[in-house]
Amino acid sequence: MLHENYKIKASVLAIVLSLLLQYPVFAQNTKSEINNSGFIENMNNSFTNFKDSVSGNFNNFQQQQQQAFEDFKKQIQKKWGSGNFAYSDSVNWVEYYKDNNARSTVNFKEGTATIQLLQTPEDAENSQKTVKDITEAIHELVLTKGKTDNFEDDNTVPEELSNEAVLKDQLTTNEGIPVTEENINTYTSEIIKTKDIKKTHITGTDGESRVMVSVSIPLAPDYLKVRAEKILPLVTKYANKYNIEPELILGVIHIESYFNPKAISHANAIGLMQLVPTSGGMDSYKYVYGESKQPSRRFLSNPENNINLGTAYLKILMTTYFEGINNYESRRHCAVSSYNTGVGNVCLTVSGNKIVRNTVSIINDMTSSETYRYLSKNLKYKEAREYVVKVNDKYLMYKRILEYE
Numbered sequence: 001m002l003h004e005n006y007k008i009k010a011s012v013l014a015i016v017l018s019l020l021l022q023y024p025v026f027a028q029n030t031k032s033e034i035n036n037s038g039f040i041e042n043m044n045n046s047f048t049n050f051k052d053s054v055s056g057n058f059n060n061f062q063q064q065q066q067q068a069f070e071d072f073k074k075q076i077q078k079k080w081g082s083g084n085f086a087y088s089d090s091v092n093w094v095e096y097y098k099d100n101n102a103r104s105t106v107n108f109k110e111g112t113a114t115i116q117l118l119q120t121p122e123d124a125e126n127s128q129k130t131v132k133d134i135t136e137a138i139h140e141l142v143l144t145k146g147k148t149d150n151f152e153d154d155n156t157v158p159e160e161l162s163n164e165a166v167l168k169d170q171l172t173t174n175e176g177i178p179v180t181e182e183n184i185n186t187y188t189s190e191i192i193k194t195k196d197i198k199k200t201h202i203t204g205t206d207g208e209s210r211v212m213v214s215v216s217i218p219l220a221p222d223y224l225k226v227r228a229e230k231i232l233p234l235v236t237k238y239a240n241k242y243n244i245e246p247e248l249i250l251g252v253i254h255i256e257s258y259f260n261p262k263a264i265s266h267a268n269a270i271g272l273m274q275l276v277p278t279s280g281g282m283d284s285y286k287y288v289y290g291e292s293k294q295p296s297r298r299f300l301s302n303p304e305n306n307i308n309l310g311t312a313y314l315k316i317l318m319t320t321y322f323e324g325i326n327n328y329e330s331r332r333h334c335a336v337s338s339y340n341t342g343v344g345n346v347c348l349t350v351s352g353n354k355i356v357r358n359t360v361s362i363i364n365d366m367t368s369s370e371t372y373r374y375l376s377k378n379l380k381y382k383e384a385r386e387y388v389v390k391v392n393d394k395y396l397m398y399k400r401i402l403e404y405e
Helices: 010-018 038-080 127-143 184-194 223-242 246-257 277-289 297-301 303-321 328-341 343-351 356-363 368-378 382-401
Strands: 006-008 092-097 102-107 112-119 198-203 209-218 402-404
Touching (some): 038 209, 092 127, 102 127, 223 303, 246 382, 277 303, 303 328, 328 343, 328 356, 328 368, 343 356, 343 368, 368 382
Antiparallel strands (some): 092 102, 102 112
16 A cells, blocks of 8 residues: 655655666557456447547547648748658657747757757848847746647647746756746856857748757756656655556656656657557546546646546556456556557467456466566567566666655
């Protein structure tokens, strides 16, 4: 049973996170086709009925959203060129500013922030104008709360991504002092004096020539520690609610998104825990709210909603599918594997079919170490095999860091 209160050993967390090996992030593949209990049968039946009743409206909504995205992409390419479109993904947070003439890209995996802005060839020759534009762009990066999206459609209007600056306490001056509104001018001057400012001539799809001015900035050495600490209250809340270890939640978030608040994958996995709305998102929504409903992108982009449903999905995997596995560690390895590649693929790997009880029986004849080795070596997809190892490594790391009272 989880204790109600625990704390991070901040000094240890800072050291460990600063030495982390960086891993690629993989999109979540979620369950389908598996009938293991009355709950799952009801869930699948409810989904079928729901899908039949609203598929037309949903398809229309998806088409509208996709069209809005394509229109936005064309607007960007008109100015930036067809090869310079940038958008948020699993580890990169991208924001556009100033009528799409400036943007910032923060890579939470690599720990870098890149500012890019467009100038006319004439302005690019004016050093004072360039310094002024870079200064404004750095201020925007430091102070922005972000937007839930860079475009809007008939159904959704972007909202603030965070209730505080997204990079608060994650940028520091040369003396290691966190950047704030009070010292932002000093920080900006340091960047302009010490960082390489690149200028690249580009041509937009509108045929106009422009100059793309770029500068890259490192995040603070302990930025991952800061980001982990920011979501700890939510992780604690839902760890206790669903009796799931907080270190497991943190391990999944770390590998899925590197704590990127605007994470979205090519497979439409959304948010910190990278939930796919049509599968894991819907299953966990049903589990939490008792309603067969596909959560919206906006809903899953909210950190609390995402951690709530992501933790609930871990709960489903641990206690609905694999509760018959006697050894907790073995059960955890199976749940983590399924979070990435789906229950069906895990069962096929272990038992050669998608019948969960057959897999449970075989796993119960293995030790936890044997289960871990078997899954990490035999899951069909390389990314799933690597995912088991990476989440386990982060789970163990956070387990060492978290101290229970």
